Every structure is written in structure tokens, then in C-alpha cells.
Amino acid sequence: MTHKQATIAVRSGLNNDEQFGCLVPPITLSSTYNFIEFNQPRTHDYSRRGNPTRDVVQQALAELEGGAGAVMTSSGMSAIHLVCTMLLKPDDLLIAPYDCYGGSYRLFESLSKRGAYKVQFIDQSNEKTLAATFASKPKLVLIETPSNPLLRVVDIAAVCRAAHQAGAQCVVDNTFMSPALQQPLALGADLVVHSCTKYLNGHSDVMAGAVIAKEAAVANELAWWGNNIGVTGGAFDSYLLLRGIRTLTPRIRQQQSNAQAIVAYLQQHPQVKKLYYPELPDHPGHEIACRQQSGFGAMLSFELDGDEAALRRFLAALELFTLAESLGGVESLISHAATMTHAGMAAEARVRAGICDTLLRVSVGIEDSEDLIADIAQAFQAALNI
Structure with missing residues (x-):
């Protein structure tokens, strides 16, 4: 901006x-x-x-x-x-x-x-x-x-x-x-x-x-x-x-900063199968994003490496991220695309678009980034426990 x-x-x-x-x-x-x-x-x-x-x-x-x-x-x-x-x-x-x-x-x-x-x-x-x-x-x-x-x-x-x-x-x-x-x-x-x-x-x-x-x-x-x-x-x-x-600029700055910290954490986590964020150099649209955007935003998605049971345990364990649709608010939200925002798409259309059943979309809020990362970390641990 x-x-x-x-x-x-x-x-x-x-x-x-x-x-x-x-x-x-x-x-x-x-x-x-x-x-x-x-x-x-x-x-x-x-x-x-x-x-x-x-x-x-x-x-x-x-x-x-x-x-x-x-x-x-x-x-x-x-x-x-x-x-x-x-x-x-x-x-x-x-x-x-x-x-x-x-x-x-x-x-x-x-x-x-x-x-x-x-x-x-x-x-x-x-x-x-x-x-x-x-x-x-x-x-x-x-x-x-x-x-x-x-x-x-x-x-x-x-x-x-x-x-x-x-x-x-x-x-x-x-x-x-x-x-x-x-x-x-x-x-x-x-x-x-x-x-x-x-x-x-x-x-x-x-x-x-x-x-x-x-x-x-x-x-x-x-x-x-x-x-x-x-x-x-x-x-x-x-x-x-x-x-x-009136508060758009400071909100976006804080949300983007938090998102970048979370992305850095997710990059090295073994339970993340695939990570989607335009700032990543290996993102297919990275160079275009650098040209036409003045920032990379506060939205990210990742595929959990696990089955539906692990996904359920991960989501249930989260405390600071609310399982909800929508995005862009001051609070951090997480959604499961296949059953929430994209449930209206036929299964074959989701497959064609690359939306798998373990894909999670995250809207990062303005909370403290260390607290958000700690919440994700304990949820990953819960996903492993059977």
C-alpha cells in the first residue's frame, strides 16, 4: 500500500x-x-x-x-x-x-x-x-x-x-x-x-x-x-x-508478519505434506506475485500428512485457531476446504482443482505469533496420538 x-x-x-x-x-x-x-x-x-x-x-x-x-x-x-x-x-x-x-x-x-x-x-x-x-x-x-x-x-x-x-x-x-x-x-x-x-x-x-x-x-x-x-x-x-x-493498514501488516512466521515453522514440520504461500521461492506464482503485489498476505494453506482421523485430532486440539469459514478478521481461523468453503463443488471438480481432503486453509489474525505457533505445534502432537 x-x-x-x-x-x-x-x-x-x-x-x-x-x-x-x-x-x-x-x-x-x-x-x-x-x-x-x-x-x-x-x-x-x-x-x-x-x-x-x-x-x-x-x-x-x-x-x-x-x-x-x-x-x-x-x-x-x-x-x-x-x-x-x-x-x-x-x-x-x-x-x-x-x-x-x-x-x-x-x-x-x-x-x-x-x-x-x-x-x-x-x-x-x-x-x-x-x-x-x-x-x-x-x-x-x-x-x-x-x-x-x-x-x-x-x-x-x-x-x-x-x-x-x-x-x-x-x-x-x-x-x-x-x-x-x-x-x-x-x-x-x-x-x-x-x-x-x-x-x-x-x-x-x-x-x-x-x-x-x-x-x-x-x-x-x-x-x-x-x-x-x-x-x-x-x-x-x-x-x-x-x-x-480505517485500520486496514496496521491489521494487514500484523497479519502478514504472523503468517510469515507460521509459514517458516510449517516449512520444516514433518507433518506438513505440502505448503501453499506465494512468498515461498518454489511457489509457481512467486515471481508474478513479487511483480504485482506489494506483500504476500496473511492467507496460507497446507496439506496435513495423515488420514481423516489425524485431521480430526489436529483440528479438535487447536485452541487459538477457530474452525470456521470466512477470513480476514483480527482472529485466526482455520477451515477444511472440502467440507466447508468448497463443499458446493463436486468431488471430481475439487480433484481437478487440486483441493485434496487433507487441505487446510488458514486465515492468520493479529494474535502473538509465538502463541499461534505453539498452538499449531501442540495440535500436530495431538494428531500423532492415537
Whole structure:
């Protein structure tokens, strides 16, 4: 994150209240607003269309990502659904990663089966596969980098160039990195989506999403569709999200530092069969990550060397890591992809994507790194005991 962006995050929404001069913007909970007179609405007339509190956080999100405008939505999935609803028609082709978030996979697959659009799941790091797919003239390309849960890294600039040459638009899911560590619009993307529930809020107490557009005209169309299908976020969630954004930089720094310490520990542990983290020199996307990211983040995954019984013992023994879905909060979480975040994928699709039954995904929080490592160590020991 640049110094300017860090300042934007800290000062998001401050001193915007013109009525009372509140440092922190007030929460406007009204669902409706009176008209000045017949056929003369005010700036806001109904909060599904627009809300003063949501306006402030949308401006902050656009500034953080370097976009022309943003729409805050009710969840990350509604943000992705909004983009697809606006841009795709029946017979249009969507290209998505074959190892994308399970919720995204489920949405795309279910709607394609109903004829809303076509979808093809591919390995976007494979240049030959990518070139062959672009020959099919897709309308939209979803990039998820690093991917969830295997942290595969895709060259955003290269994929966007190829997509634009094929007449497609590119949307990047930037949830894992946040604007603190990656700027997709500057790398050529047309749109950025977030599950703001994760790092942008950072406290596991808000459901929200966002779509940020590079062009103002696209942002306006997104706002129209957001109101049309009713996926816009509420005032109180907007307020909480804005509060969370102000601490984004220090949270990310601490979480990333803790993750790096845990990765160093896991690298040498005999019960770790395989470790996934882009900072590792042998990670397939390491060089690309160094170019397009300003950090490696606080998400990591590893395969436990053991059977299901050992996996159960390991998870049951953890005390500081909570077995739960989601990510990006101040508390450390661990999840089992096959039965949790990616349970919506068919078993054969998980195998194709490389998601095995002993894969664990870790969202590292801001606790003391030594305590977190000690917790993992005793859980490994418990996994060995029969």
C-alpha cells in the first residue's frame, strides 16, 4: 500500500458531515426521504437506491482501488452476481478459475445450468489453455488471485491484455489481497470485486461486498443495476465497514508478519505434506506475485500428512485457531476446504482443482505469533496420538 492509500484508509469518511461537523460521519438509517415538492426529489429518495452513509464508504472504496466509482452490496456473492447480471446475457461466455472460491463456483455453475450464461472453468496460469479459451470469444473473465484456497497466482496484466484483445472485460476478485497489497485496476482490470466481510471490514461482524469500476459510466450502470435487483448494502453495515477500513493498514501488516512466521515453522514440520504461500521461492506464482503485489498476505494453506482421523485430532486440539469459514478478521481461523468453503463443488471438480481432503486453509489474525505457533505445534502432537 502506498503512503497515500494508507492515509486514505485511515481518514475514510472523516469530516464529511456538513450539518453538525461530526468527525465521524453519522449513520443515516432512514429508508425514505421526503420530496422538496411535486416531482422534485432530493439527492436521496429511497435507501435501496442511495443512502448518505453508503455514499461515504463507496467513495472510500473507489479511492482505495483507484476507481471512478463503487457500489457497496449486501455480500461478496451479491457483488459478483451484480457484475454478471449487468454484463452477461444468455449464450455469453464467462471464464472463471477452476480453483475459485466454492461459492463463486456454485453460483456460476447453477446459473449456467439455468441458461443465464455459459461458464468455463480453466487453469488461468496455463498459457495454452488461456489462449484456446480466448479463441471462444468470452464476454467476461473473472480473475481470482491469489486463488481460494490454493493461492495460485495469475498475471493480472497479461490476462487483461489477452482478454481485451478478445473483446472481453476483466473483473478481479481482490478479497485475499485487499487494496493494501494489490491494485488490479492499475494492472489493467475493468472491475474489482470484494467480499468486504473479509479484510476490508476485518472484524467478522459485517456482511458486505463491493464492486469498483475503472470507468464512471460503468460505475453508474452498476449503481442502476444494484438498485434494480436490490443487492445494495444497508446503512449500519456501511458505517461498520467504514470503521474497519480505517485500520486496514496496521491489521494487514500484523497479519502478514504472523503468517510469515507460521509459514517458516510449517516449512520444516514433518507433518506438513505440502505448503501453499506465494512468498515461498518454489511457489509457481512467486515471481508474478513479487511483480504485482506489494506483500504476500496473511492467507496460507497446507496439506496435513495423515488420514481423516489425524485431521480430526489436529483440528479438535487447536485452541487459538477457530474452525470456521470466512477470513480476514483480527482472529485466526482455520477451515477444511472440502467440507466447508468448497463443499458446493463436486468431488471430481475439487480433484481437478487440486483441493485434496487433507487441505487446510488458514486465515492468520493479529494474535502473538509465538502463541499461534505453539498452538499449531501442540495440535500436530495431538494428531500423532492415537
